[in-house]
Amino acid sequence: xxxxxxxxxxxxxxxxxxxxxxxxxxxxxxxxxxxxxxxxxxxxxxxxxxxxxxxxxxxxxxxxxxxxxxxxxxxxxxxxxxxxxxxxxxxxxxxxxxxxxxxxxxxxxxxxxxxxxxxxxxxxxxxxxxxxxxxxxxxxxxxxxxxxxxxxxxxxxxxxxxxxxxxxxxxxxxxxxxxxxxxxxxxxxxxxxxxxxxxxxxxxxxxxxxxxxxxxxxxxxxxxxxxxxxxxxxxxxxxxxxxxxxxxxxxxxxxxxxxxxxxxxxxxxxxxxxxxxxxxxxxxxxxxxxxxxxxxxxxxxxxxxxxxxxxxxxxxxxxxxxxxxxxxxxxxxxxxxxxxxxxxxxxxxxxxxxxxxxxxxxxxxxxxxxxxxxxxxxxxxxxxxxxxxxxxxxxxxxxxxxxxxxxxxxxxxxxxxxxxx
Ligand SMILES: [Zn+2]
Numbered sequence: 001x002x003x004x005x006x007x008x009x010x011x012x013x014x015x016x017x018x019x020x021x022x023x024x025x026x027x028x029x030x031x032x033x034x035x036x037x038x039x040x041x042x043x044x045x046x047x048x049x050x051x052x053x054x055x056x057x058x059x060x061x062x063x064x065x066x067x068x069x070x071x072x073x074x075x076x077x078x079x080x081x082x083x084x085x086x087x088x089x090x091x092x093x094x095x096x097x098x099x100x101x102x103x104x105x106x107x108x109x110x111x112x113x114x115x116x117x118x119x120x121x122x123x124x125x126x127x128x129x130x131x132x133x134x135x136x137x138x139x140x141x142x143x144x145x146x147x148x149x150x151x152x153x154x155x156x157x158x159x160x161x162x163x164x165x166x167x168x169x170x171x172x173x174x175x176x177x178x179x180x181x182x183x184x185x186x187x188x189x190x191x192x193x194x195x196x197x198x199x200x201x202x203x204x205x206x207x208x209x210x211x212x213x214x215x216x217x218x219x220x221x222x223x224x225x226x227x228x229x230x231x232x233x234x235x236x237x238x239x240x241x242x243x244x245x246x247x248x249x250x251x252x253x254x255x256x257x258x259x260x261x262x263x264x265x266x267x268x269x270x271x272x273x274x275x276x277x278x279x280x281x282x283x284x285x286x287x288x289x290x291x292x293x294x295x296x297x298x299x300x301x302x303x304x305x306x307x308x309x310x311x312x313x314x315x316x317x318x319x320x321x322x323x324x325x326x327x328x329x330x331x332x333x334x335x336x337x338x339x340x341x342x343x344x345x346x347x348x349x350x351x352x353x354x355x356x357x358x359x360x361x362x363x364x365x366x367x368x369x370x371x372x373x374x375x376x377x378x379x380x381x382x383x384x385x386x387x388x389x390x391x392x393x394x395x396x397x398x399x400x401x402x403x404x405x406x407x408x409x410x411x412x413x414x415x416x417x418x419x420x421x
Pocket of ligand 1 (some may be wrong): 064066
């Protein structure tokens with residue numbers, strides 16, 4: 001008797017493997033949660049599900065978000081919004097919130113992320129409150145618990161609870177594919193004392209921080225003056241004894257033991273080209289991974305100077321993508337981010353944008369051997385995107401110059417959104 005086969009083959013108009021160019025009339029075959037073949041459909045096994053006029057792409061990687069935050073309506077319609085004023089509104093919202101709000105928002109938002117085709121997420125969360133939501137959702141996640149505080153007391157409180165939380169979520173060295181991993185996130189140089197950065201680095205876990213997000217941050221680091229200082233004083237969060245780790249953003253990931261950690265650098269909007277070399281993988285002493293997570297629509301909301309992501313990529317920095325939270329972005333979709341980026345810069349190649357949206361994020365989160373591209377042996381993590389009824393010389397145009405949605409998401413070979421979820 002023939003043993004039941006677990007082989008399952010999906011076909012679509014275009015497959016974008018990312019490692020390798022697009023394939024027309026193609027199929028992806030999956031068995032036991034892994035990809036076993038990617039190629040022209042007619043040359044492969046019998047098709048079980050023909051998705052028709054659609055694209056199959058690797059599951060998206062959202063390298064920076066805050067699932068625990070809800071929407072904050074733009075204050076200025078479509079015009080650029082002042083980021084310091086916006087920060088004030090975020091803090092007010094958090095202070096007015098009820099316990100449990102963040103966990104509830106995290107549950108809602110992680111499922112929205114799955115529907116947006118995300119199969120790997122890096123979530124920065126206050127008090128570790130998104131952990132259960134991420135751990136229960138059908139995707140891989142790294143959850144970074146926030147450390148914050150310029151004054152000693154606040155810093156001790158947040159680091160104490162973050163390390164307690166971390167101890168509850170140990171890394172299992174024998175598990176080659178832990179679905180959810182715990183890390184730490186010193187919030188930002190303007191809100192978090194230097195010793196908290198150093199303490200986070202002692203954890204030997206993945207780290208993430210907001211860096212070089214706005215010009216006011218640079219002013220504070222260099223001169224201890226400006227609107228961020230007034231903001232912190234108003235909150236009662238300023239500390240007269242505060243000294244930055246150094247005057248430059250790179251000091252926050254490169255000074256002393258900070259070099260020993262993996263870092264997701266959220267935003268990096270104002271990293272000076274003279275510092276780029278410090279963000280290159282080669283600058284890490286022992287193969288630590290540093291990547292910049294650019295958040296295009298959040299960046300646009302605050303009217304920042306153009307993001308240097310192209311210059312960074314030219315200099316060998318790994319730039320991946322994040323949505324940031326619903327408080328600054330209209331959705332948690334990385335596909336929406338690359339479509340916005342394409343509108344902003346039509347010369348950005350589709351291949352580059354899709355690689356930033358998948359493989360580069362997987363690299364940054366040390367999951368590139370498992371996911372981030374459609375390659376035999378990797379986990380069958382993919383998104384299916386409906387395509388418009390037209391022809392284009394460059395198939396990436398069909399994917400990016402369109403507003404058609406993600407119609408299915410597969411994680412480890414199972415549909416978790418769409419046809420058979
Ligand atoms: Zn953020």
